Amino acid sequence: MSVARQIQNIRDAVQAACRAAARDPATVRLAAVSKTKPADVIQAALDVGQRLFAENRVQEAALKFPPLKAKYPDLRLHLIGPLQTNKVKQAFDVFDGIEVLDRASLALAIAKEAQKRGCCPDLFIEVNSGGEPQKAGILLPEAPAFINYCRRDLSLPVTGLMTIPPQGQDPIPYFERVAALAAEHELKNISMGMSGDFVAAIACGATEVRIGSAIFGAR
Numbered sequence: 001m002s003v004a005r006q007i008q009n010i011r012d013a014v015q016a017a018c019r020a021a022a023r024d025p026a027t028v029r030l031a032a033v034s035k036t037k038p039a040d041v042i043q044a045a046l047d048v049g050q051r052l053f054a055e056n057r058v059q060e061a062a063l064k065f066p067p068l069k070a071k072y073p074d075l076r077l078h079l080i081g082p083l084q085t086n087k088v089k090q091a092f093d094v095f096d097g098i099e100v101l102d103r104a105s106l107a108l109a110i111a112k113e114a115q116k117r118g119c120c121p122d123l124f125i126e127v128n129s130g131g132e133p134q135k136a137g138i139l140l141p142e143a144p145a146f147i148n149y150c151r152r153d154l155s156l157p158v159t160g161l162m163t164i165p166p167q168g169q170d171p172i173p174y175f176e177r178v179a180a181l182a183a184e185h186e187l188k189n190i191s192m193g194m195s196g197d198f199v200a201a202i203a204c205g206a207t208e209v210r211i212g213s214a215i216f217g218a219r
């Protein structure tokens with residue numbers, strides 16, 4: 001199936017999930033996860049009006065997106081993969097949002113770069129909601145202090161939380177915990193839900209779903 005067709009299918013499914021959850025569809029944004037996909041495939045998504053994209057590697061995004069952003073000034077790109085402190089400068093050049101803020105050293109590097117430039121991408125704190133040792137993200141018990149540190153001590157523009165729940169389990173309890181944490185801290189953006197679980201995420205309050213394979217096919 002074509003990218004255009006797949007995007008329409010996902011838009012319809014997002015709408016249906018919103019209706020089922022008695023939510024306004026305008027409160028859920030679709031981020032098209034274009035990692036590993038070439039520019040012509042991304043172009044097909046742009047052609048049907050898709051404007052929010054997400055990539056997991058700084059280097060790859062830096063190669064693919066600048067020409068597309070020049071052509072589409074309203075294109076927005078979010079980073080959803082690991083960010084090393086020595087790549088922060090490059091990340092600022094390419095990304096409008098960084099969804100993987102999960103440790104003090106990274107927060108400090110971002111704050112320093114933001115101070116230098118007088119601007120900062122939208123920041124989401126990544127939460128390791130399943131407490132999985134191999135996964136990135138701040139652990140739930142440490143999240144409140146870290147959120148306060150980023151916002152109060154460093155004055156970073158943290159607007160939301162991002163999470164990837166454990167695989168092979170019911171994601172709903174994890175989505176609910178992250179949504180509750182966002183509410184406690186009055187964070188308006190909740191990035192959760194991928195191709196396999198976005199309907200549940202929307203039911204739990206997601207404001208951004210990150211969809212890759214259901215739009216672009218297997219990687």
Ligand SMILES: *Cc1c(COP(=O)(O)O)cnc(C)c1O
Binds near residue numbers: 164211
């Ligand atoms: C790859 C990726 C996605 C998209 O996953 P799909 O299952 O292909 O929709 C979403 N979020 C993150 C953080 C990812 O790395």
